[in-house]
């Protein structure tokens with residue numbers, strides 16, 4: 003007799019119909035005699051750590067999540083700083099690039115341009131319509147700094163949602179990863195026989211907008227309680243669709259708003275330390291952005307609130323910000339500019355273009371240098387040393403992802419400043435011992451923001467996501483450092499505290515939603531902060 007063990011969850015889509023459960027125990031005799039849960043957790047970690055390559059670790063964890071979701075999330079929470087570089091940046095970048103090669107099982111929804119006119123039926127095939135609360139939607143056109151990956155962008159939606167589940171206790175079956183297939187302009191994928199997406203070039207913006215209008219409407223009909231996070235759209239479309247839908251649906255753009263919030267938070271903590279070292283007031287900071295895409299401009303807009311909170315007018319705040327793109331310093335008389343760059347174009351400079359970073363540093367004399375350019379190594383040793391010569395404690399944030407595209411490494415920043423640097427990067431770097439002292443790099447990544455922002459928006463049942471909610475998430479994060487973290491000079495809390503931080507951020511976000519009048523769960527208005535925090539924490543799913 004042959005016993006065929008085909009458990010229900012072996013089919014990925016079937017599994018999605020169930021609340022997350024461990025695999026059922028096999029009948030007596032078919033399981034090893036001493037299969038203990040805690041020991042099995044150790045076994046899983048040993049198997050995970052035994053993989054030589056990070057991409058193999060990614061594949062292992064992806065399979066573990068499919069087979070035994072509670073175990074995956076329990077381990078993710080317990081080993082957050084070990085798991086995030088695998089399930090998220092940098093390894094998720096490679097997982098995206100190799101998605102079509104490594105594909106094993108379905109996870110999420112694919113909506114293609116060919117579905118235009120019938121998107122409703124595609125969305126309604128999702129098994130848990132009424133439970134859906136948060137979706138991360140990408141069109142794969144700018145995945146991290148890796149460019150247009152087409153449908154291979156799906157793992158970025160999956161990875162962000164794993165962080166929602168682990169970091170903010172969103173129920174796994176309330177999350178929907180979505181990848182839109184609007185074609186790809188990357189010839190390598192169009193030529194690849196394994197490529198899983200449509201073999202066609204990206205459609206023009208007018209056709210994409212018709213598709214997006216239908217998609218967003220049908221999303222709101224199929225999933226009435228859903229918050230949408232736009233992720234890794236190319237810069238022009240990132241701004242276009244955020245503006246188009248932000249007053250109509252609960253939606254935010256992670257690269258513009260989430261990144262703005264996380265960098266504002268790190269900057270607030272860095273600026274205090276930098277000003278203490280220089281003796282100059284907080285209002286004297288000048289920030290230079292290397293990179294003026296969705297992330298650079300998103301952060302610049304959010305950093306305006308640092309100066310306005312210090313009492314400056316909008317004009318004064320704007321004058322503290324300088325942007326560089328691939329043609330150098332951005333100024334009004336340089337020539338026609340993309341719309342998203344116009345607001346920050348300098349009007350106090352009208353000479354010939356300045357393209358060299360060192361020349362720009364010497365002209366601007368910034369206290370802070372932010373990298374959102376995808377240009378690996380753009381912060382040369384000379385640039386770092388120039389920042390050190392200008393400031394006793396410079397702020398240097400190379401924020402491009404994944405790690406290989408970082409504008410500089412933590413080690414270079416430490417060497418170039420003799421250890422006197424306030425540093426945060428988009429992807430993680432190891433800590434460094436410098437002249438007998440341990441120095442810790444910050445990770446200025448929107449992963450600190452979106453779990454708490456999303457949790458707050460979902461619990462308050464927001465009709466839209468206001469700027470004040472995004473700012474509240476940032477201030478909530480900035481104020482979350484413990485005395486111990488401050489003593490170590492950290493700019494961001496340790497990632498192991500992500501649940502606690504997400505709970506605190508969610509409370510601030512709910513309060514801001516109430517003040518903006520976009521909350522539908524109005525019963526929460528009468529709760530004290532302590533009651534609200536207890537309520538939020540009580541709603542978190544625990545593996």
Ligand SMILES: NC(=O)C1=CN([C@@H]2O[C@H](COP(=O)(O)OP(=O)(O)OC[C@H]3O[C@@H](n4cnc5c(N)ncnc54)[C@H](O)[C@@H]3O)[C@@H](O)[C@H]2O)C=CC1
Nearest residue numbers: 146147237293294295296297327328375402403428447448
């Ligand atoms: N740390 C974080 O949480 C986040 C980091 N990012 C990272 O930010 C980076 C940029 O993303 P987007 O703004 O969407 O991309 P984008 O491609 O729209 O923008 C890149 C910008 O850099 C400029 N640039 C490129 N080469 C340059 C050069 N040689 N010199 C000067 N400027 C140059 C471009 O002109 C453009 O303004 C990506 O690597 C992404 O991973 C994005 C979101 C969040």
Ligand SMILES: CC(=O)C(=O)O
Nearest residue numbers: 146234257403447448
């Ligand atoms: C972190 C992130 O959202 C990005 O690099 O695009």
Ligand SMILES: [Mg+2]
Nearest residue numbers: 146233234257
């Ligand atoms: Mg992103």
